[in-house]
Amino acid sequence: MTVTIFVPRDSTALALGANETAAAIEREAKARGIDIKLVRNGSRGMFWLEPLVEVATDAGRIGFGPIEEHEVAGLFDAGFTTGGSHPKALGLTEEIPYLKKQERLQFVRVGITDPVSLEDYLAHDGYVGLKKAIAMEPAAIVQEVTDSGLRGRGGAAFPTGIKWKTVLGAEAAQKYIACNADEGDSGTFSDRMVMEDDPFMLIEGMTIAGLAVKATEGYIYVRSEYPHSIANLNEAIVAANAAGYLGENILGSGRTFNLQVRKAAGAYVCGEETAMLESIEGKRGMVRAKPPLPALQGLFGQPTVINNVISLSAVPLILSRGAEFYKNYGMGRSRGTLPMQLAGNLKYGGLVEKAFGVTLRELLYDFGGGSESGRPIRAVQVGGPLGAYMPESLFDTPFDYEAFAAVASTVGHGGLVAFDDTVDMAKQARYAMHFCAEESCGKCTPCRIGSTRGVEVMDKIIANQNRPQQIHLLRDLCDVMVTGSLCAMGNMTPFPVLSALNHFPEDFGDQKTLANAA
């Protein structure tokens, strides 16, 4: 009997030796005359267990992990292919609480299937959404996405359906779909996991977007540090073209959608949507002034839908299960689920897909297991390098765009980076200004000059030079950056700075200093 064994091919697993583990499994099986089928699946997103080896059984997949190359012979000795027990046995993978407590709607195939196998994708409800969309009028597809309540997962949380409606309504011979896969936020990896571990989902989502707005060309702008994403996407695009899911005459419908991958230029600001367009066009990634909106004059001056990987790859699910199904998850105006990414000083880092409404505390403790160092968690930065630092007193904030905005924070792309009580928040505030100075595109003065002056001011605060005046100056500078910058890079850099100052004033001097600065 052939035993099916799974060893992930996701970069996290590869970084932890998954290829060596997989090769050892093949070697051992051959040497022992055991007939195996080795599947290189994606990651389940429980990174502390990688490389996670799974064995298919009648009851479901049994997990063992983390398994390093040198442990493979021991696994075979223990008879892991026939239900033998082993110290690293985890039982049924689906029953591991970290996975079981999630609401995996969008990541339902991630870690299950072979990412580049179209056959596997189809066997797991792939392309159901596209088949429905093909039978619909473009406006009806747009309406379905609007009704689902989907908001952009790249950071700005703009309603996706409204963006699509603008592009559909624009008259032009050529329209584009541009997928923002630059994923520059610290501690984020959900885009990467989609592209590496379920690339057909993104391809299907973009194809549906093309049908919805009558765009025939699409680009995926992928972070240059993601070589496995680029390779898997390209492989999946070739397979989808060959099988008639992409290209000319999609599934015999007479409709066309062509897709290509572009390797990003390697700057944080290239993730800003207009800088991304410049970069795709082959120019330096400089932010464009708006208007015109990219929905009307975007890529090569034509109407363009720009969406994040997670936004676009939510679309097949919305079409296949219906807007109503998707909308039933979440709270307030934040509908559906969000793949949150747990990183920083946490025991159990990884991917957690939950409906909006889950609190920061649940994510940090019920999923993340508290800090890896065992010390109290003092601060969490949510939403990337431009996100606020949230203190313990805000850990009960539910994940909801409006609830986060009410406490001067942002959900962003759903990344959480945790810090224990050894963190120096004044240094973190300095880092935010330094990051902006390094990454600013330089087009507008408040961001270009303000961030450099901000680093200088922070240096003086840290060195205890005229602290009251310098803190006053820092607040003034933040005001100018928020109100005067051209894009969110400069607008939002004050978020981490001011949150550090407001929530952790003790790191900026004593009470008297701060009172004098007010």
Ligand SMILES: Cc1cc2nc3c(=O)[nH]c(=O)nc-3n(C[C@H](O)[C@H](O)[C@H](O)COP(=O)(O)O)c2cc1C
């Ligand atoms: C400096 C900067 C970097 C950004 N980086 C990204 C990114 O890496 N990925 C992304 O999807 N959006 C990023 N954004 C947001 C995009 O400008 C844009 O809002 C998003 O791609 C729109 O897609 P959505 O509506 O699906 O979220 C960034 C914005 C700024 C200001």
Ligand code: SF4
């Ligand atoms: S805010 Fe910064 S990144 Fe944005 S346009 Fe101005 S200089 Fe460029």
